[in-house]
Amino acid sequence: MPVAFVPPASIECRQSSITARKINPGQPIRNEHAALMGRFLYRFKLDFNSEAYVMQELDPKMAIIDSRSMLNEGDGIKGDMISGLSSSLMKRDNATLVSASGRHRASFLRLSGFVYAKLEKSFRGIENKIRLLN
Numbered sequence: 001m002p003v004a005f006v007p008p009a010s011i012e013c014r015q016s017s018i019t020a021r022k023i024n025p026g027q028p029i030r031n032e033h034a035a036l037m038g039r040f041l042y043r044f045k046l047d048f049n050s051e052a053y054v055m056q057e058l059d060p061k062m063a064i065i066d067s068r069s070m071l072n073e074g075d076g077i078k079g080d081m082i083s084g085l086s087s088s089l090m091k092r093d094n095a096t097l098v099s100a101s102g103r104h105r106a107s108f109l110r111l112s113g114f115v116y117a118k119l120e121k122s123f124r125g126i127e128n129k130i131r132l133l134n
Contacts, residue, residue, distance in 0.1 A: 003051075003076045005126050009119045011077055012069040015056035016115040019108045020046035020082070025090040041114075044090050046082040052117040055110065065116045081121035087113035 026043030046052070053076035063069040065085070070077075088111055 002070065003078055004070065004119060005078055006122050006130070007079070007119045008066075008068070009077045010066045010069040010117060011052060011054050011075055012058060012063050012065060012071060012114075012116050013054040013056060014058050014114065015054075015110065015112045016052055016086075016117065017055050017108065017110050018046060018050070018052045018082075018117070020050035021048035021107070022046070023090070023107050023109065028089075029085075031087075041085040041087055042089055044084055044086060046084075046117075048080065050080065050082040051076060051078040052082055052084070052115075056112075058114075064114070066118070069116070077117060077119040079119045079122045079126075080124065081119075082117050083120050084115065084117035086111045086115045088115075 024045040024047065026045065028040040028042050031039060031041045054070065054073050057071060057073050058064070061071050063071060090109065090111065
Protein backbone atom coordinates (compact mmCIF):
# COMPACT_ATOMS: atom_id res chain seq x y z
CA MET A 1 0.00 0.00 0.00
CA PRO A 2 2.48 2.63 -1.12
CA VAL A 3 1.57 6.30 -1.09
CA ALA A 4 3.35 8.62 -3.53
CA PHE A 5 4.11 12.25 -2.66
CA VAL A 6 6.14 13.31 -5.73
CA PRO A 7 4.85 13.95 -9.29
CA PRO A 8 4.28 12.37 -11.83
CA ALA A 9 2.59 9.73 -9.65
CA SER A 10 -0.88 8.56 -10.63
CA ILE A 11 -3.52 5.94 -9.85
CA GLU A 12 -6.12 4.17 -12.00
CA CYS A 13 -8.93 2.16 -10.48
CA ARG A 14 -12.56 1.05 -10.54
CA GLN A 15 -13.40 2.88 -7.28
CA SER A 16 -11.50 5.61 -5.44
CA SER A 17 -11.83 7.64 -2.27
CA ILE A 18 -10.70 11.25 -2.49
CA THR A 19 -10.25 13.89 0.18
CA ALA A 20 -9.43 17.57 -0.38
CA ARG A 21 -10.11 20.96 1.13
CA LYS A 22 -11.31 22.19 -2.27
CA ILE A 23 -12.97 19.99 -4.90
CA ASN A 24 -13.46 21.47 -8.38
CA PRO A 25 -15.62 19.38 -10.73
CA GLY A 26 -14.90 20.01 -14.40
CA GLN A 27 -16.59 19.74 -17.76
CA PRO A 28 -17.26 16.35 -19.38
CA ILE A 29 -15.21 15.22 -22.35
CA ARG A 30 -16.20 12.63 -24.94
CA ASN A 31 -14.35 9.35 -24.55
CA GLU A 32 -12.91 7.43 -27.50
CA HIS A 33 -12.52 4.24 -25.42
CA ALA A 34 -16.18 4.02 -24.36
CA ALA A 35 -16.10 0.26 -23.83
CA LEU A 36 -13.33 0.56 -21.24
CA MET A 37 -14.33 3.63 -19.26
CA GLY A 38 -17.80 4.88 -20.17
CA ARG A 39 -19.19 7.28 -22.78
CA PHE A 40 -18.06 10.46 -21.06
CA LEU A 41 -15.21 11.25 -18.70
CA TYR A 42 -15.53 14.07 -16.19
CA ARG A 43 -12.51 16.18 -15.29
CA PHE A 44 -11.84 17.10 -11.69
CA LYS A 45 -9.24 19.03 -9.74
CA LEU A 46 -8.46 18.74 -6.03
CA ASP A 47 -6.67 21.59 -4.25
CA PHE A 48 -5.17 22.18 -0.81
CA ASN A 49 -4.03 19.03 0.99
CA SER A 50 -5.47 16.46 -1.41
CA GLU A 51 -5.31 12.68 -1.44
CA ALA A 52 -6.71 9.87 -3.57
CA TYR A 53 -6.65 6.13 -2.84
CA VAL A 54 -7.50 2.99 -4.83
CA MET A 55 -10.50 1.29 -3.19
CA GLN A 56 -11.22 -1.25 -5.94
CA GLU A 57 -8.76 -2.42 -8.60
CA LEU A 58 -9.38 -2.45 -12.33
CA ASP A 59 -10.40 -5.76 -13.91
CA PRO A 60 -8.31 -6.68 -15.88
CA LYS A 61 -5.57 -5.08 -13.82
CA MET A 62 -3.75 -2.99 -16.42
CA ALA A 63 -3.16 0.73 -16.81
CA ILE A 64 -5.29 2.47 -19.46
CA ILE A 65 -4.09 6.10 -19.48
CA ASP A 66 -0.61 6.08 -17.88
CA SER A 67 1.57 2.96 -17.87
CA ARG A 68 3.25 4.13 -14.63
CA SER A 69 -0.03 4.36 -12.68
CA MET A 70 -0.36 2.52 -9.39
CA LEU A 71 -3.11 -0.10 -9.64
CA ASN A 72 -3.16 -2.06 -6.36
CA GLU A 73 -5.85 -1.68 -3.72
CA GLY A 74 -4.67 0.72 -1.01
CA ASP A 75 -2.21 2.58 -3.26
CA GLY A 76 -2.54 6.34 -3.11
CA ILE A 77 -1.23 9.77 -3.93
CA LYS A 78 -1.02 12.86 -1.68
CA GLY A 79 -0.14 16.44 -2.46
CA ASP A 80 -1.27 20.05 -2.83
CA MET A 81 -2.92 19.53 -6.24
CA ILE A 82 -4.38 16.44 -7.90
CA SER A 83 -6.19 16.41 -11.24
CA GLY A 84 -7.96 13.57 -12.94
CA LEU A 85 -10.77 11.96 -14.87
CA SER A 86 -13.75 9.96 -13.69
CA SER A 87 -16.50 8.11 -15.53
CA SER A 88 -18.94 9.10 -12.79
CA LEU A 89 -20.17 12.64 -12.34
CA MET A 90 -18.65 14.33 -9.31
CA LYS A 91 -21.13 16.38 -7.31
CA ARG A 92 -20.17 18.57 -4.38
CA ASP A 93 -23.53 17.72 -2.80
CA ASN A 94 -22.40 14.10 -2.42
CA ALA A 95 -19.27 15.11 -0.51
CA THR A 96 -19.05 14.55 3.24
CA LEU A 97 -17.22 17.05 5.45
CA VAL A 98 -14.48 15.46 7.55
CA SER A 99 -11.90 16.88 9.93
CA ALA A 100 -8.65 17.36 8.00
CA SER A 101 -6.65 19.19 10.65
CA GLY A 102 -7.26 21.08 13.86
CA ARG A 103 -8.59 24.16 12.07
CA HIS A 104 -9.71 23.01 8.63
CA ARG A 105 -12.32 20.69 7.28
CA ALA A 106 -12.06 18.76 4.05
CA SER A 107 -14.52 17.14 1.67
CA PHE A 108 -14.53 13.36 1.31
CA LEU A 109 -15.98 11.74 -1.78
CA ARG A 110 -16.06 8.19 -3.13
CA LEU A 111 -15.98 7.87 -6.92
CA SER A 112 -17.00 4.69 -8.70
CA GLY A 113 -16.60 3.64 -12.30
CA PHE A 114 -13.25 4.34 -13.94
CA VAL A 115 -11.05 6.83 -12.04
CA TYR A 116 -7.68 8.27 -13.08
CA ALA A 117 -5.95 10.70 -10.71
CA LYS A 118 -2.56 12.34 -11.22
CA LEU A 119 -0.45 14.23 -8.70
CA GLU A 120 0.24 17.67 -10.19
CA LYS A 121 1.94 19.44 -7.29
CA SER A 122 3.49 17.97 -4.16
CA PHE A 123 3.46 19.55 -0.71
CA ARG A 124 5.62 22.67 -0.40
CA GLY A 125 7.92 21.09 2.21
CA ILE A 126 8.66 18.14 -0.08
CA GLU A 127 9.36 20.47 -3.03
CA ASN A 128 11.77 22.51 -0.89
CA LYS A 129 13.58 19.37 0.29
CA ILE A 130 13.97 18.12 -3.30
CA ARG A 131 15.41 21.50 -4.35
CA LEU A 132 17.92 21.37 -1.49
CA LEU A 133 19.03 17.85 -2.44
CA ASN A 134 19.56 18.72 -6.12
